Amino acid sequence: MKTVIDAHNIKKVYNPETIPVVAVNNVHLHLERGEFTALVGPSGSGKTTLLNLIGGLDKPDTGSVIINNVDITKLTPNKLIDFRLHNIGFVFQAFNLIPVLSARENVELIMQLQHVKKHEIKARVTNLFQQIGLEDKMDNRPAQLSGGQQQRVAVARALASRPQFILADEPTANLDTKSADNLLDIMAKLNKEENMTFIFSTHDQRVIERARRVITLVDGQIHADSSPVSVNVDSTIT
Amino acid sequence: MTVIIIIQMAWRNIWRNKVRSMIIISSVAIGLVAGLFVLSLYKGILEDRFRTVIDKEVSHLQIHHARFKEDFDPKYIIPNNDELIKSLGHLSSVKIFTPRTIAQGMLATGTGSSGIQIVGVDPEQEDRVTSLNSKIKEGDGFVNGKKNQLLISKKLADKMHLKVGSKAILTFIDKESNIISSAFRAAGIYQTDNTPRDERIVFVKQKDLNSYLSLDDEFHELAILLQNDDDVENVQASLKNQHPNLQIESWMDISPETKLMIETTDQYSLIFIVIIMLALSFGIVNTMLMAVLERSREIGMLLALGMNRLKVFFMILTETVLLTITGVPMGVLIAWFIVLIYHRHGLDISALGGQAMSEFGFSSMIYPAFPWEKILGEMLIVLIASMLSSLVPAIKAIRLRPVEALQK
Numbered sequence: 001m002k003t004v005i006d007a008h009n010i011k012k013v014y015n016p017e018t019i020p021v022v023a024v025n026n027v028h029l030h031l032e033r034g035e036f037t038a039l040v041g042p043s044g045s046g047k048t049t050l051l052n053l054i055g056g057l058d059k060p061d062t063g064s065v066i067i068n069n070v071d072i073t074k075l076t077p078n079k080l081i082d083f084r085l086h087n088i089g090f091v092f093q094a095f096n097l098i099p100v101l102s103a104r105e106n107v108e109l110i111m112q113l114q115h116v117k118k119h120e121i122k123a124r125v126t127n128l129f130q131q132i133g134l135e136d137k138m139d140n141r142p143a144q145l146s147g148g149q150q151q152r153v154a155v156a157r158a159l160a161s162r163p164q165f166i167l168a169d170e171p172t173a174n175l176d177t178k179s180a181d182n183l184l185d186i187m188a189k190l191n192k193e194e195n196m197t198f199i200f201s202t203h204d205q206r207v208i209e210r211a212r213r214v215i216t217l218v219d220g221q222i223h224a225d226s227s228p229v230s231v232n233v234d235s236t237i238t
Numbered sequence: 239m240t241v242i243i244i245i246q247m248a249w250r251n252i253w254r255n256k257v258r259s260m261i262i263i264s265s266v267a268i269g270l271v272a273g274l275f276v277l278s279l280y281k282g283i284l285e286d287r288f289r290t291v292i293d294k295e296v297s298h299l300q301i302h303h304a305r306f307k308e309d310f311d312p313k314y315i316i317p318n319n320d321e322l323i324k325s326l327g328h329l330s331s332v333k334i335f336t337p338r339t340i341a342q343g344m345l346a347t348g349t350g351s352s353g354i355q356i357v358g359v360d361p362e363q364e365d366r367v368t369s370l371n372s373k374i375k376e377g378d379g380f381v382n383g384k385k386n387q388l389l390i391s392k393k394l395a396d397k398m399h400l401k402v403g404s405k406a407i408l409t410f411i412d413k414e415s416n417i418i419s420s421a422f423r424a425a426g427i428y429q430t431d432n433t434p435r436d437e438r439i440v441f442v443k444q445k446d447l448n449s450y451l452s453l454d455d456e457f458h459e460l461a462i463l464l465q466n467d468d469d470v471e472n473v474q475a476s477l478k479n480q481h482p483n484l485q486i487e488s489w490m491d492i493s494p495e496t497k498l499m500i501e502t503t504d505q506y507s508l509i510f511i512v513i514i515m516l517a518l519s520f521g522i523v524n525t526m527l528m529a530v531l532e533r534s535r536e537i538g539m540l541l542a543l544g545m546n547r548l549k550v551f552f553m554i555l556t557e558t559v560l561l562t563i564t565g566v567p568m569g570v571l572i573a574w575f576i577v578l579i580y581h582r583h584g585l586d587i588s589a590l591g592g593q594a595m596s597e598f599g600f601s602s603m604i605y606p607a608f609p610w611e612k613i614l615g616e617m618l619i620v621l622i623a624s625m626l627s628s629l630v631p632a633i634k635a636i637r638l639r640p641v642e643a644l645q646k
């Protein structure tokens with residue numbers, strides 16, 4: 001199996017000089033291609049911080065994050081942006097689509113930033129919208145889509161750059177049950193059929209139940225790393 | 239392709255908050271209207287002053303005896319004037335000219351006396367060169383066959399309590415330095431926009447003055463109008479070459495203040511425009527900063543997804559430029575329309591210091607002229623001002639840390 005993420009001894013402390021808050025504490029994390037992993041834990045356990053660190057949105061105070069043989073903690077801010085563009089897909093809790101662009105344009109934007117050829121963009125966009133089942137909504141603006149539809153477009157956008165893995169921060173938190181199930185179906189299908197690596201931070205039991213690996217964080221440290229069967233999210237909230 | 243999508247995003251972004259965008263567009267338009275109107279006023283005032291100097295006061299060129307202007311001694315007539323007039327007649331760039339006899343003297347009435355310059359003119363020729371008759375506000379002006387007639391300015395007539403038909407005594411010295419005094423009857427009262435000049439000049443017929451000065455067909459001054467304003471320096475150089483013993487002056491030599499005014503107007507108007515642009519810039523900085531702060535989450539998301547900082551910077555800059563580009567034609571059009579109206583009907587500023595304007599030789603009725611020749615420069619200044627103003631919000635945008643911005 002190909003290693004996608006190799007994080008060594010990463011630590012992140014907020015407000016180090018005033019009231020220090022250790023968000024992530026000496027975490028080692030190894031993820032391989034095709035994993036469908038959920039990061040769980042109570043609020044403030046460091047899930048989002050860990051996602052930000054392995055997604056290159058934030059830098060750890062110590063340790064290294066190696067993605068595709070590149071230690072992203074050593075990249076300059078501009079190189080890091082470029083690295084994210086080509087290697088990491090993001091799905092945010094609040095969808096975060098660009099409101100002035102149509103669903104299609106939101107997905108196209110990433111490929112345009114990557115300088116993908118026009119005909120390739122067209123073909124890929126069509127394919128992605130088929131995969132998320134929104135071919136008929138391609139030209140709608142985000143405001144004309146439901147929450148579930150917007151999150152599906154966000155998944156398509158994350159996939160558009162052909163990333164090494166997709167980081168999803170509480171992707172189902174703002175969705176109703178039906179939309180959440182629909183989204184999870186799509187992500188599970190992409191994981192199964194395209195071997196796409198997904199890492200979620202979540203509180204959602206449905207996500208946890210469908211994950212093949214569940215990493216439990218407590219106080220910024222990995223408390224458990226196991227199969228979903230043995231995990232009950234409520235039991236982790238202490 | 240990326241540039242196109244960024245421009246597309248920028249264009250759509252500016253219409254997310256229509257009211258705010260319209261405020262910036264209106265600010266740009268109003269700034270441009272103000273700037274262009276100031277330039278138009280300056281241009282109108284200067285064009286009017288320039289034409290007055292050329293067409294009503296000084297003419298393009300004046301010729302005198304080399305020593306005449308030292309102390310206006312009447313003995314310094316222009317020598318060989320026949321030859322000079324003949325040579326001028328052969329110059330195609332010369333439109334028309336008129337001879338004048340000049341004496342320094344005093345005008346006295348029962349009320350008092352005043353130092354004056356007596357200018358002896360050929361009435362018909364003078365009218366053709368300086369539109370003398372159009373300046374007469376009272377009386378019929380010079381009448382053929384009548385001797386010792388006088389044209390006096392309204393300012394001086396009021397001061398001396400002189401009315402049309404009244405007599406005044408003119409005292410001056412002839413070319414033999416004899417003191418001459420003679421009575422002249424006011425045939426007309428004239429008025430121009432140049433009060434100081436009006437106050438010191440009275441016109442008489444050249445024939446009358448020449449007879450008192452013991453001059454034949456001689457004169458002290460030859461005022462020349464050219465076909466084209468741009469020929470002044472060439473004709474002046476050519477005449478100086480032909481007549482090295484004469485003093486040949488252009489309007490710029492005689493009225494250096496007008497030349498200075500024309501030369502410095504650009505600098506003065508630039509100061510006004512810079513002030514207007516500064517006000518505009520603060521407005522743009524404020525509004526665009528608000529737009530960036532409101533969208534920090536979205537900008538953070540773009541940075542997170544991989545849009546590099548240069549592109550984010552370009553997007554904010556483009557938004558400002560697009561707003562400016564939308565405002566510029568509006569501003570130009572409105573300014574042109576306003577200037578057009580005032581150009582036709584005039585802007586009467588007599589109630590706002592018209593007297594002061596007149597003291598400096600300016601008309602109190604201004605006919606603004608649209609500064610087409612400066613329009614590109616003006617638009618460029620507005621564009622540069624708006625781009626500079628967008629630097630603050632654009633820098634603010636690229637300094638956002640995605641991880642923080644996404645939490646907002």
